[in-house]
Amino acid sequence: MHYEPVIGLEIHAQLRTQTKIFCGCSTAFGAPPNSHVCPVCTGQPGALPVLNRQAVDYAIAAALALGCQVQATSIFARKNYFYPDLPKGYQISQYERPLALGGGLHVTVGGVSSWIGLTRIHMEEDAGKSLHEGFRDSDRQAYVDYNRSGVPLIEIVSEPDMRSAAQAAAFFSRLREILVWLGVNDGNMEEGSLRCDANVSVRPAGQQAFGTKAEVKNVNSFRYLQKAIEYEIERQIEVVSGGGKVRQETRLWDSATGTTHSMRSKEEAHDYRYFPEPDLPPLVVEEARVARIRAAMPEMPSERRRRFVADYGLPEYDAGVLTQSPALAEYYEDVARAAKSPKAASNWVMGELLRTLNDQGRAVEESPLRPQALASLIGLVEKGTISGSIAKDVFAKMFSTGRSADDIVASEGLAQIGDEDAVLAIVRAVIGDHADAVAQYRAGKKQTLGFLVGQVMKRSGGKANPPLANALLTREIDGAS
Numbered sequence: 001m002h003y004e005p006v007i008g009l010e011i012h013a014q015l016r017t018q019t020k021i022f023c024g025c026s027t028a029f030g031a032p033p034n035s036h037v038c039p040v041c042t043g044q045p046g047a048l049p050v051l052n053r054q055a056v057d058y059a060i061a062a063a064l065a066l067g068c069q070v071q072a073t074s075i076f077a078r079k080n081y082f083y084p085d086l087p088k089g090y091q092i093s094q095y096e097r098p099l100a101l102g103g104g105l106h107v108t109v110g111g112v113s114s115w116i117g118l119t120r121i122h123m124e125e126d127a128g129k130s131l132h133e134g135f136r137d138s139d140r141q142a143y144v145d146y147n148r149s150g151v152p153l154i155e156i157v158s159e160p161d162m163r164s165a166a167q168a169a170a171f172f173s174r175l176r177e178i179l180v181w182l183g184v185n186d187g188n189m190e191e192g193s194l195r196c197d198a199n200v201s202v203r204p205a206g207q208q209a210f211g212t213k214a215e216v217k218n219v220n221s222f223r224y225l226q227k228a229i230e231y232e233i234e235r236q237i238e239v240v241s242g243g244g245k246v247r248q249e250t251r252l253w254d255s256a257t258g259t260t261h262s263m264r265s266k267e268e269a270h271d272y273r274y275f276p277e278p279d280l281p282p283l284v285v286e287e288a289r290v291a292r293i294r295a296a297m298p299e300m301p302s303e304r305r306r307r308f309v310a311d312y313g314l315p316e317y318d319a320g321v322l323t324q325s326p327a328l329a330e331y332y333e334d335v336a337r338a339a340k341s342p343k344a345a346s347n348w349v350m351g352e353l354l355r356t357l358n359d360q361g362r363a364v365e366e367s368p369l370r371p372q373a374l375a376s377l378i379g380l381v382e383k384g385t386i387s388g389s390i391a392k393d394v395f396a397k398m399f400s401t402g403r404s405a406d407d408i409v410a411s412e413g414l415a416q417i418g419d420e421d422a423v424l425a426i427v428r429a430v431i432g433d434h435a436d437a438v439a440q441y442r443a444g445k446k447q448t449l450g451f452l453v454g455q456v457m458k459r460s461g462g463k464a465n466p467p468l469a470n471a472l473l474t475r476e477i478d479g480a481s
Helices: 053-065 165-182 222-241 287-296 301-312 316-322 326-339 342-360 371-382 388-401 405-411 420-433 435-442 448-459 466-480
Strands: 003-014 076-080 090-094 104-109 112-125 129-131 143-145 152-158 194-204 214-219 249-254 259-265
Touching (some): 053 112, 053 152, 053 165, 053 287, 104 165, 165 194, 165 222, 165 301, 214 259, 301 316, 301 326, 301 342, 316 342, 326 342, 342 371, 342 388, 371 405, 388 405
Parallel strands (some): 214 249
Antiparallel strands (some): 003 152, 090 112, 112 152, 194 214, 249 259
């Protein structure tokens, strides 16, 4: 029997605020354990929560970018369960009345585009972190760091619309791109600021009813998400086809073994005994606030990619690379407008600029070379003032010293030799020194001309005009044959 997988994702995204959702403690990662805590986020008696306005704005922006309907009124609720990293004995979340409903994303896998719907987006606080390794007595007891307790999250819940592990990984990747682009999440999965749970079930092909789902918890990379889902699909098919029943449970992915293993039975909503949070009033979002946030949102990456292809004539690959972040896209556009050569601007930004920044571990925002300066360098190449190879050396000096391209070219005498007599003298010298290559060219091995042009460029210190060198070599060799 052929089985069809059914997959839905729950993605927890930490909102990029400076302080926690209900108190003024810092959200900075990497602080000493239990140093970013207070009576509110550690659940001390009598401490009252106060909602972080910036966290709400970030959540609304994410909802708008994902096509959700922001609700005029949402309610915080207590989600009750006992675990050592939950200091209050409950988590403040949203349940019956979340911040936003609906929405979704188009994802493309193997050239096929699919719509993946969203069920809801709700706000909640993060729990602390249980530490089971790294201590002398880790074999006997665990430790708890409450720095993360109270960090603001949004939980983005998809519809069970995905039918392959690759589709789920593509959806998660696309969602991360949007959240990072908006600046509401830093996308750092290693630090836990973006985590994904996958709900996976299988059913006979053509059956409408869903099978029993298992939840694969806290997967923090696209590759592991795809592998975990693929394994879980195979495991469940093996169970069902063998006459067994899939248990509704929470499972953990083990990247070392490439398998999932049971963690606990899966709770139902009633197990958490949700009820409205008595210490927080309803969250009322005015239409004017939504309109203000919508107006301040940047052009989305998919829209910008389409515009780069349409307006600048860029290949889709270039457009994809140049829209990795808003800052990079803005940098490219500034260079393209100033240089009036979109493709050359793309080549330089994707090539020398990104390579140099990556080598130095810098972001584009930290580039000492401003867009206008790079555009000036491109202009010198486009006008034939300097060659492409010389331009790369000039770029390196501009990047390290802050000097302008014009200054470096003038002070170091790097301008191309465009005088025909001067280049002709070099061409004749190269022909005389490389009689074998000339003979091969005359015998029909036309690619030898590239070698000879290279020798002209080498003898001229890279300053000879390449098209002129090519033309003069062809004329001299063919004319003398």
